[in-house]
Each structure stands twice: as structure tokens, then as C-alpha cells.
Amino acid sequence: MSENEKICLGIIVGAQGIKGEVRIKSFTSEIEDIDQYGTLESKDGSKKFDIKILGSSKGILRATIRGLKDRNDAEALAGTELYVSKANLPALEDEDEFYHSDLIGLDVKLGADGSIVGEVAGIYDFGAGDVLEIKLTNGKSEMIPFTLSYVPEIKVKEGYIIVETVLLNFVEDFETGEDKDEG
Amino acid sequence: MTRSVWKGPFVDGYLLKKADKSKASSRNEVIKMWSRRSTVLPMFVGLTFGVHNGHKFIPVLVSEDMVGHKFGEFAPTRTYYGHAADKKAKRGK
Numbered sequence: 001m002s003e004n005e006k007i008c009l010g011i012i013v014g015a016q017g018i019k020g021e022v023r024i025k026s027f028t029s030e031i032e033d034i035d036q037y038g039t040l041e042s043k044d045g046s047k048k049f050d051i052k053i054l055g056s057s058k059g060i061l062r063a064t065i066r067g068l069k070d071r072n073d074a075e076a077l078a079g080t081e082l083y084v085s086k087a088n089l090p091a092l093e094d095e096d097e098f099y100h101s102d103l104i105g106l107d108v109k110l111g112a113d114g115s116i117v118g119e120v121a122g123i124y125d126f127g128a129g130d131v132l133e134i135k136l137t138n139g140k141s142e143m144i145p146f147t148l149s150y151v152p153e154i155k156v157k158e159g160y161i162i163v164e165t166v167l168l169n170f171v172e173d174f175e176t177g178e179d180k181d182e183g
Numbered sequence: 184m185t186r187s188v189w190k191g192p193f194v195d196g197y198l199l200k201k202a203d204k205s206k207a208s209s210r211n212e213v214i215k216m217w218s219r220r221s222t223v224l225p226m227f228v229g230l231t232f233g234v235h236n237g238h239k240f241i242p243v244l245v246s247e248d249m250v251g252h253k254f255g256e257f258a259p260t261r262t263y264y265g266h267a268a269d270k271k272a273k274r275g276k
Contacts, residue, residue: 007268007269010268026268027265027266028269029270096273096274099269099270100267101267103272104267126241126257127256127257128242128243128245128246128249129242129243129275130274141239143239143242145244146275147244147274147275148276151274169212170214
């Protein structure tokens, strides 16, 4: 991902009240952080939004945008996605920490022969550590743990990661090549 | 209603055997399992399970905080993909 690329931090979902306030659905880790990365803008960069957060309710932010005077102005912006430049995100100090937006889309190479087997489709945390979803070249997808043993090398600038395997090493597969589970 | 204490936590029998087998070997293996109803026991801490979500196996590295929960809690059957935004991931050891 280039530094000039934009990332979507939220979307204006509608108007709030009659004084030009808007409701914003934030995609950031902490929803109030949406205004922490500089001026928000539309996808094509033609509109800038100077927002001030007033509060939140049920995960939706209530905010004012400079220049909006009444509800009609606010309603006209419904559905507008809010972007910032990737360069505005703060640099990460830990070498093992990565932005999702940096990892998604990277090629996945096998450590054994360097062949490309797919690309990173997503990163999830279901409560038991981060998991990488890899979309394989054959159309299927697999999940592997985001750990040093499964993903020994990550080259964001070069655009690829190296994985030991795209398949989980199941106990049965190692022992007998078959699964003897009773489920 | 909570489960009676005298019964102890429920775990499918085959899972205990597999956990012992995996502990005995030092390889980085994943224990394939469908038993989403089984409780996470302290003896599972440090092991990685592949919990089936009806579609595929989700890798679940068991930590101390997970003890007492059910395995199914860590392998959702419906996934909302969401936006990357400013979210971060940390590579585990």
C-alpha cells in the first residue's frame, strides 16, 4: 500500500436534529478517534470535513461539520464516506505490529519455494489472537494464526508475506494422514 | 441456569486424548475439533485448536483468560468483515 492511498474511517449515515448535526458510523478501533488523524475528506478528495464530535449513542457518533447550517445540508451528506490519507496514521513502534490496511492485499508466498499461493484477504480477532484469512489462487480461503511460526516474514513495502504453510498442521495429518475423529 | 458444580466442566472425551497427544509432541500442531460445546480447561492453555465454525477450522490459541469459556465462543459462525480503518494486528510469538 502506498503512503498516498486513503483509508476509510467512517460514513455519514444521516442527519441529527434540525441544526445541521450529522450521525457518523465510525470504523476506527475507538469510535471517538475518527477525528484524530487530520481533516477528513471524501473519497475523491473534493470535499473536506472539519468535524467536531458531540457525543455517541449505540455506537453511532453525533457530530457537527463546519459549514452545515440546517438539516437539509446534513441530509445531503448521508452516505458520504470519510477518508484520510494513509500517511496520517501514526507510525507503529513495535516491529511485530501492523495496520490491517497494510496487510490486506499483500501476496502470500510459501517459505519453501517462494511461489505465490494467494493474498491476504482479512485479519480477524475472535478473542483468541489474530488470525489471517488467505484467499488462495484456487478460489478457496484458509485461516492461519498470525504468529511467528506460521508467518515468519512480513515485507509490507515489497508487497508480500512469507508463510510456512497455508494449511493448519493438524495432529492427525502428521501422524497418519487421516482423521479419526468421532466429532 | 448454571451447571451444577458437582458435575464439573463438560469436555468431550476425545478432546482430552488429543490434547495429551499434542502436549507429548513438541511440534507446532493444531488440534482439529468440532466440539464447540466443550469447556476450555486449564490443561489446554498454550495449545492451538482448530475449532470448526460449520465452514472451516478457525485457529484458537488457548490463553489463561479463556479458561471456563466454551470453544465455540472463539469461532464465530457468522463473520462481519468490517473496515480496516486504523485497526492494528500484532504478530504472536
